[in-house]
Amino acid sequence: MSAPAGRGPGSSRRDARGRERGAARADGRGARTASAPSQRRRGADAARTAAFDVLRAVGGSDSYANLVLPPLLRERRIDGRDAGFATELAYGALRLQGRYDAVIEQCAARPVAAIDAPVLDVLRLGAHQLLGMRVPPHAAVSETVGLAREQVGAGAAQFVNAVLRAVSKEPLEVWLERIGDAADPAGEEPLERLAVVESHPTWIVRALREALVAHGRPADEIEALLRADNDAPRVTLVARPGLTSSAEVVAGLPESRPGRWAPTAVVLESGDPASLPAVRRGAVGVQDEGSQLTALALARVPVEGRDERWLDLCAGPGGKAALLAALASERGARLVANEVQPHRARLVERALAALPADAVEAVRVGDGRIVGEQEPGAYDRVLVDAPCTGLGALRRRPEARWRRSPADLAGLGELQRALLGSALEAVRVGGVVAYVTCSPHLVETQLVVKDALRAAARRGLDVEVLDARGPLRDIAPGIDLADRDDAQLWPHVHGTDAMHLTLLRRQG
Numbered sequence: 136m137s138a139p140a141g142r143g144p145g146s147s148r149r150d151a152r153g154r155e156r157g158a159a160r161a162d163g164r165g166a167r168t169a170s171a172p173s174q175r176r177r178g179a180d181a182a183r184t185a186a187f188d189v190l191r192a193v194g195g196s197d198s199y200a201n202l203v204l205p206p207l208l209r210e211r212r213i214d215g216r217d218a219g220f221a222t223e224l225a226y227g228a229l230r231l232q233g234r235y236d237a238v239i240e241q242c243a244a245r246p247v248a249a250i251d252a253p254v255l256d257v258l259r260l261g262a263h264q265l266l267g268m269r270v271p272p273h274a275a276v277s278e279t280v281g282l283a284r285e286q287v288g289a290g291a292a293q294f295v296n297a298v299l300r301a302v303s304k305e306p307l308e309v310w311l312e313r314i315g316d317a318a319d320p321a322g323e324e325p326l327e328r329l330a331v332v333e334s335h336p337t338w339i340v341r342a343l344r345e346a347l348v349a350h351g352r353p354a355d356e357i358e359a360l361l362r363a364d365n366d367a368p369r370v371t372l373v374a375r376p377g378l379t380s381s382a383e384v385v386a387g388l389p390e391s392r393p394g395r396w397a398p399t400a401v402v403l404e405s406g407d408p409a410s411l412p413a414v415r416r417g418a419v420g421v422q423d424e425g426s427q428l429t430a431l432a433l434a435r436v437p438v439e440g441r442d443e444r445w446l447d448l449c450a451g452p453g454g455k456a457a458l459l460a461a462l463a464s465e466r467g468a469r470l471v472a473n474e475v476q477p478h479r480a481r482l483v484e485r486a487l488a489a490l491p492a493d494a495v496e497a498v499r500v501g502d503g504r505i506v507g508e509q510e511p512g513a514y515d516r517v518l519v520d521a522p523c524t525g526l527g528a529l530r531r532r533p534e535a536r537w538r539r540s541p542a543d544l545a546g547l548g549e550l551q552r553a554l555l556g557s558a559l560e561a562v563r564v565g566g567v568v569a570y571v572t573c574s575p576h577l578v579e580t581q582l583v584v585k586d587a588l589r590a591a592a593r594r595g596l597d598v599e600v601l602d603a604r605g606p607l608r609d610i611a612p613g614i615d616l617a618d619r620d621d622a623q624l625w626p627h628v629h630g631t632d633a634m635h636l637t638l639l640r641r642q643g
């Protein structure tokens with residue numbers, strides 16, 4: 136379902152010049168900010184309406200919140216604190232949807248499946264203001280009731296009023312106790328309790344806990360991990376070597392600081408990265424610090440002899456390709472970036488545009504599964520940043536946890552095995568392959584590597600698993616890694632996405 140009629144760009148809330156009606160926000164006359172909601176009296180404000188439209192687009196037409204919201208804010212000229220409010224409201228309501236639905240069910244005395252979808256979205260927004268943001272209860276209820284009246288109708292507004300008043304009667308801690316008890320009345324299903332309280336599907340909680348344990352971390356860290364998934368991540372920038380440095384970026388941006396691990400990383404404390412001149416000219420990109428570490432580790436691990444041709448097998452949209460090409464350029468090597476989807480290959484071209492021409496041999500559109508057969512032994516370093524469930528980046532993709540299902544693992548697993556198999560053919564003897572996922576799910580990480588090594592052995596390839604801790608510790612001294620050859624990063628430990636890295640060398 137698309138955004139409700141009349142609420143999209145150019146709707147009745149915009150005047151003939153496309154400006155927000157009534158508020159004269161840009162002039163400051165009578166401005167109402169989302170962060171001072173108690174001062175508002177009528178209807179729904181622009182920030183809440185934007186958040187509502189995002190939830191509708193995500194729930195109704197399978198859109199991605201982080202693709203819908205930024206252009207919507209730009210079109211409606213919502214900026215500054217209002218933009219921050221709309222973002223926190225939409226993303227928070229989506230991340231914590233499981234928790235809020237359980238609260239709403241108790242207050243509405245009916246299952247959420249029996250509530251019309253637009254009304255449920257309004258209730259989720261109200262619940263997040265009451266239980267997840269510091270919006271005064273009176274303002275949260277009255278503004279959200281106004282939103283319901285405007286978007287769904289008077290009858291719905293009454294229902295929303297009654298439910299949100301009930302929600303507002305208890306603080307978050309009481310609700311967490313109640314929904315936890317409802318999920319686990321006998322006290323025998325702690326994962327069910329955790330799943331509802333920390334707002335993750337149970338299968339994901341189980342998979343994340345297994346991955347923690349397999350990587351030498353205590354099972355009870357799962358709670359901290361789920362909480363980290365519920366926090367809004369900071370924007371991390373990558374300073375592309377040869378084009379700029381993290382020190383230069385930090386010196387030019389008062390609202391930034393160096394990253395924790397990667398020498399290329401800069402944390403942006405506030406502001407829109409797209410507006411930064413260095414980002415516009417391609418010297419700097421937006422990239423999670425864990426992603427940076429995986430690309431840096433592939434470039435760091437020693438190879439014997441020739442080190443001239445590097446391959447990024449699954450390159451779109453090009454974040455790691457741009458970092459790899461920058462690193463390749465520094466030592467006279469060249470990158471081939473391959474991507475199966477033409478529109479994503481175009482994004483790779485754009486990401487690589489700022490790099491010296493001799494750093495990039497080609498950006499190709501092609502199926503990575505056959506590159507090994509087409510170009511056996513042609514590359515010195517190969518990155519397989521495999522398509523995956525993205526369970527390691529749930530904090531960045533607020534709706535992803537509700538979209539994914541265990542059934543996704545089968546199709547992705549087949550693709551991941553084929554891509555890694557192809558990479559092991561494409562790398563020369565003595566060269567290295569990095570297998571990377573932004574998922575810690577063991578089926579996508581350890582199991583894929585195990586199967587791909589077995590299949591490679593059947594084809595007569597001799598492949599050694601390298602200790603990824605060496606290059607990672609060279610890059611990030613003191614980084615906390617398990618006592619295993621492969622490396623798993625975690626949001627609650629490292630502050631990065633839960634990136635997985637296995638490094639492999641062709642021995643024969």
Ligand SMILES: C[S@@+](CC[C@H](N)C(=O)[O-])C[C@H]1O[C@@H](n2cnc3c(N)ncnc32)[C@H](O)[C@@H]1O
Nearest residue numbers: 449450451452453454455475502503520521522
């Ligand atoms: C995890 S993303 C890569 C992210 C990228 N390395 C970056 O840092 O921006 C996986 C990519 O693999 C691509 N892909 C999926 N199947 C593929 C295939 N058979 N061959 C090559 N690329 C494929 C997807 O379209 C997607 O762009």
